[in-house]
Amino acid sequence: xxxxxxxxxxxxxxxxxAVMTMVFVLVRIVPGDPAQTILGDQAxxxxxxxxxxxxxxxxxxxxxxxEFMRGALVGDWGESMVTGKPVLTEIARxxxxxxxxxxxxxxxxxxxxxxxxxxxxxxxxxxxxxxxRVGSLLGLSFPAFVSAILMLIVFSIQLRWLPVISGGxxxxxxxxxxxxxxxxxxxxxxMAAYITRVTRSSMLGSLGxxxxxxxxxxxxxxxxxxxxxGMRNALIPVVTVVGLYLGILIGNSVLxxxxxxxxxxxxxxxxALGQRDYTLLQGLMIIYTFVIVIVNLLxxxxxxxxxxxxxxx
Amino acid sequence: MKHRMMTAGxxxxxxxxxxxxxxxxxxAGPDTNILNVGIAAxxxxxxxxxxxxxTIDKAVFGWMFNGLVRLKPGTASPETVEPDLAESxxxxxxxxxxxxxxxxxxxxxxxxxxxxxxxxxxxxNRAADPNRSSFSGDFSVFDKVExxxxxxxxxxxxxxxxxxxxxxxxxxxGNIVCMKAAEEMGEDFQKRPIGTGPFxxxxxxxxxxxxxxxxxxxxxxxxELDGINYQYVPSDSARDLAFQSGxxxxxxxxxxxxxxERTKQVEGAVVHVMEPAEMSVMSLNITSKPLDDIxxxxxxxxxxxxxxxxxxxxxxxxxxxxSVVPQGYLGYADMSELMPKHDVAGAKALLAEAGFPDGVTLxxxxxxxxxxxxxxxxxxxxxxxxxxxxxxxVVEHATFHAQIRKDLSQIVHYSAARFPVxxxxxxxxxxxGSIVGTPTGxxxxxxxxxxxxxxxxxxxxxxxxxxxxxxxxxxxxxxxEVCGIPIYENLQIWATKTNLDLGYELIGxxxxxxxxxxxxxxxx
Numbered sequence: 001x002x003x004x005x006x007x008x009x010x011x012x013x014x015x016x017x018a019v020m021t022m023v024f025v026l027v028r029i030v031p032g033d034p035a036q037t038i039l040g041d042q043a044x045x046x047x048x049x050x051x052x053x054x055x056x057x058x059x060x061x062x063x064x065x066x067e068f069m070r071g072a073l074v075g076d077w078g079e080s081m082v083t084g085k086p087v088l089t090e091i092a093r094x095x096x097x098x099x100x101x102x103x104x105x106x107x108x109x110x111x112x113x114x115x116x117x118x119x120x121x122x123x124x125x126x127x128x129x130x131x132x133r134v135g136s137l138l139g140l141s142f143p144a145f146v147s148a149i150l151m152l153i154v155f156s157i158q159l160r161w162l163p164v165i166s167g168g169x170x171x172x173x174x175x176x177x178x179x180x181x182x183x184x185x186x187x188x189x190x191m192a193a194y195i196t197r198v199t200r201s202s203m204l205g206s207l208g209x210x211x212x213x214x215x216x217x218x219x220x221x222x223x224x225x226x227x228x229x230g231m232r233n234a235l236i237p238v239v240t241v242v243g244l245y246l247g248i249l250i251g252n253s254v255l256x257x258x259x260x261x262x263x264x265x266x267x268x269x270x271x272a273l274g275q276r277d278y279t280l281l282q283g284l285m286i287i288y289t290f291v292i293v294i295v296n297l298l299x300x301x302x303x304x305x306x307x308x309x310x311x312x313x
Numbered sequence: 314m315k316h317r318m319m320t321a322g323x324x325x326x327x328x329x330x331x332x333x334x335x336x337x338x339x340x341a342g343p344d345t346n347i348l349n350v351g352i353a354a355x356x357x358x359x360x361x362x363x364x365x366x367x368t369i370d371k372a373v374f375g376w377m378f379n380g381l382v383r384l385k386p387g388t389a390s391p392e393t394v395e396p397d398l399a400e401s402x403x404x405x406x407x408x409x410x411x412x413x414x415x416x417x418x419x420x421x422x423x424x425x426x427x428x429x430x431x432x433x434x435x436x437x438n439r440a441a442d443p444n445r446s447s448f449s450g451d452f453s454v455f456d457k458v459e460x461x462x463x464x465x466x467x468x469x470x471x472x473x474x475x476x477x478x479x480x481x482x483x484x485x486x487g488n489i490v491c492m493k494a495a496e497e498m499g500e501d502f503q504k505r506p507i508g509t510g511p512f513x514x515x516x517x518x519x520x521x522x523x524x525x526x527x528x529x530x531x532x533x534x535x536x537e538l539d540g541i542n543y544q545y546v547p548s549d550s551a552r553d554l555a556f557q558s559g560x561x562x563x564x565x566x567x568x569x570x571x572x573x574e575r576t577k578q579v580e581g582a583v584v585h586v587m588e589p590a591e592m593s594v595m596s597l598n599i600t601s602k603p604l605d606d607i608x609x610x611x612x613x614x615x616x617x618x619x620x621x622x623x624x625x626x627x628x629x630x631x632x633x634x635x636s637v638v639p640q641g642y643l644g645y646a647d648m649s650e651l652m653p654k655h656d657v658a659g660a661k662a663l664l665a666e667a668g669f670p671d672g673v674t675l676x677x678x679x680x681x682x683x684x685x686x687x688x689x690x691x692x693x694x695x696x697x698x699x700x701x702x703x704x705x706x707v708v709e710h711a712t713f714h715a716q717i718r719k720d721l722s723q724i725v726h727y728s729a730a731r732f733p734v735x736x737x738x739x740x741x742x743x744x745x746g747s748i749v750g751t752p753t754g755x756x757x758x759x760x761x762x763x764x765x766x767x768x769x770x771x772x773x774x775x776x777x778x779x780x781x782x783x784x785x786x787x788x789x790x791x792x793x794e795v796c797g798i799p800i801y802e803n804l805q806i807w808a809t810k811t812n813l814d815l816g817y818e819l820i821g822x823x824x825x826x827x828x829x830x831x832x833x834x835x836x837x
Contacts, residue, residue, distance in 0.1 A: 030709075030711075030712065031708075031711075031712040031715040031716060032709075032711030032712050032714070032715050033711070033714070033715050036711070036714055036715070037711070038359075038364075038447065039366070039447045040366030040367070040447060041714065041729065041756065042366070042731070042741060042755060042756070043447065043450070043755070044450055044747075044752075044753050044754060044755050045718075045749075045750075045751065045752050045753060045754040045755075046752050046753060047443065047447075047449070047450060049752075050443055054444075082358065082359070083358065083359060083503075084359065084500060084503070090519075093519050094519060094520060145548075149550050149551075149554075152550075152551065152554050153554065156554065156558055157554055157557060157558055160558070163555075163558070163560055164551055164554045164555035164558050164560055165351075165544060165546060165551065165555050165560055165561075258355070258547050258548045258551075259548045259550065259551050260551070261521070261544075261545075261546050261547075261548065261551055262520075263518075263519055263520035263521055264520070267355045267356070267520050267547070268356075268520070270355065271355045271356060274710070274711060275711070276711050
């Protein structure tokens with residue numbers, strides 16, 4: 001298995017290199033000028049030129065590329081063009097917030113989605129199934145920022161349970177939980193909608209298999225039939241979907257971070273894009289790519305836990 | 314199975330209730346004696362007054378720094394200038410030598426010692442250094458700054474300027490930083506900026522807030538507030554809701570009539586509409602065809618219906634523009650007489666006379682920023698009635714800024730506030746030295762050059778009346794040439810809670826945020 005992991009990581013290197021090159025080129029193709037952002041709109045053309053020289057964006061593109069690649073490989077990701085702070089520091093400061101939001105939402109999504117999907121499958125075409133299907137469809141189609149604002153109106157304005165600006169206070173467990181409650185619930189419900197639907201259809205598939213009929217025929221208790229024989233086999237597609245949608249979750253977290261005013265990678269990337277902060281954008285893209293690669297690897301490894309027949313070679 | 318599901322549900326609901334039970338104390342309010350301010354931004358920029366020119370950071374600098382002089386708190390007119398770090402000043406007859414006598418005993422924040430003339434010299438030189446300042450251009454007229462004695466500073470100019478006091482106001486490069494701190498920290502100064510103002514740096518939380526604490530040694534007296542919590546809240550809805558729930562006491566507003574009307578309904582809210590105005594001007598590139606024909610430019614001016622813009626933007630937040638310099642700026646002159654009345658038939662006739670009986674088509678690049686785009690769409694519709702078609706390409710904001718500086722748009726819609734002296738507006742938008750694409754280019758998109766002589770003469774004119782007359786002539790010439798069509802002026806919008814007493818009357822603020830002074834306090 002270790003060999004499998006190492007091999008997968010080695011395969012990830014060309015992906016990372018390709019993404020780095022693409023990001024490097026793309027951010028520079030888009031018109032716009034980091035020097036203008038820094039100096040403001042009253043700056044003269046001369047002042048802008050001086051700033052471009054200082055930032056190094058006036059040099060030949062190939063030279064900048066070589067320097068960027070070399071820097072990225074030895075761990076020197078440069079400094080944010082706009083704030084002047086090291087890119088790695090900027091990212092490291094907000095990365096924990098994004099990770100905790102994603103992980104907690106995922107847990108909420110799984111805790112709600114898997115049992116609900118299974119329950120819905122067991123009661124196929126009964127009212128509970130219809131309700132779940134409609135509910136999950138609603139969850140899928142509801143934009144994250146609308147549900148976020150609705151939650152704020154209900155929990156912060158009407159009920160006054162939670163503050164509107166939750167920020168990212170983490171001094172005590174209570175504060176941490178309060179600041180995370182609404183954003184995680186918002187994303188978690190969207191995630192739950194995805195998971196419910198996949199669990200339901202996958203469960204329907206496995207419940208129709210021969211081995212379920214056999215198990216029932218030989219008198220295995222229904223609880224064991226459903227959870228050990230049915231669920232265990234239905235989980236692989238669920239894990240795949242969870243892995244895939246983790247990327248979507250990160251995308252949705254941008255809006256959630258903005259509305260709930262949480263620090264995070266999403267806010268950083270939107271800001272960097274608007275300001276044409278080339279170095280910061282490059283750093284963020286590498287991190288995103290890396291996260292996706294790792295999540296895919298973890299997804300593959302989870303298959304082995306669920307299904308002993310899966311072998312890593 | 315069903316039981317398990319229910320247990321999970323109950324646990325989840327219970328968990329939420331637990332957070333909820335302990336939350337009331339988290340809602341900050343006047344009882345903490347901390348002023349909570351909400352600004353529309355995801356994060357701080359560079360927290361160095363000589364580097365950052367954004368609205369987001371400028372308000373903060375206004376609370377932390379002093380200048381040699383300041384505009385009376387709550388005003389944005391250069392005519393209200395009053396002593397700040399300098400108690401008095403005098404100037405030589407030729408306007409080249411300026412001597413400032415400093416207040417004694419002013420302390421730098423966090424124990425960096427007394428502020429003396431050495432700090433002033435250092436700070437002004439720093440502001441004039443292109444490597445450490447974004448405003449170095451403003452100080453190019455400085456010959457030298459010297460410390461005569463610990464409490465006297467002398468500034469020698471290469472040539473007279475329209476407003477030397479404007480340059481040493483607590484604004485942009487005029488904000489005085491403490492030498493010892495700036496030297497010690499170098500590039501890191503922005504991580505812990507040190508000044509002499511009523512509030513000083515406390516704690517910065519990335520993408521969340523900047524906490525300022527009261528400066529107990531402030532020379533005008535210890536502030537009544539304990540601190541300011543400046544919170545970065547990019548979502549418009551979240552900011553409004555937080556103001557409504559009482560988490561924010563002061564709120565950055567939208568330049569939008571419906572926002573103002575809605576916010577006025579919030580219990581205990583006051584909406585402030587303040588100077589300086591940002592003026593929306595349509596600059597016409599007079600070197601491009603067919604705009605090189607003045608009759609076409611006049612036709613465009615005639616096709617504009619300013620009243621309709623007022624209806625569209627809202628009368629509480631905007632006013633009709635009456636010149637190529639915004640109202641309230643020193644040297645502004647009313648040019649209403651030179652603006653043609655709204656007359657579609659007249660516009661068509663002028664176009665026909667210029668040889669375009671079937672109308673003209675113009676290429677326009679515009680930003681996707683909603684507030685600005687709406688204006689351009691109304692403008693487009695008004696012009697269409699007169700047979701002037703705008704081929705509108707909408708691009709993202711940073712792209713817009715890059716492309717209009719390459720002369721790619723025949724009409725440029727620009728909205729800006731400047732230091733409120735006519736010279737800044739006239740120089741940056743209508744002097745030939747500022748034409749985009751040239752090395753000294755700034756924001757002259759029209760390629761206008763008709764008033765260079767007057768603009769330059771006004772800069773060195775020492776007699777205030779003669780100076781105003783020169784500025785007036787410059788405005789007349791630019792209006793007659795139809796280099797730009799002023800449309801409306803947008804005012805700055807903020808909201809505060811009624812239990813907050815700012816301690817002065819708020820008419821305007823150069824830092825674009827309401828000043829928070831030593832007298833600002835909550836009414837119990």
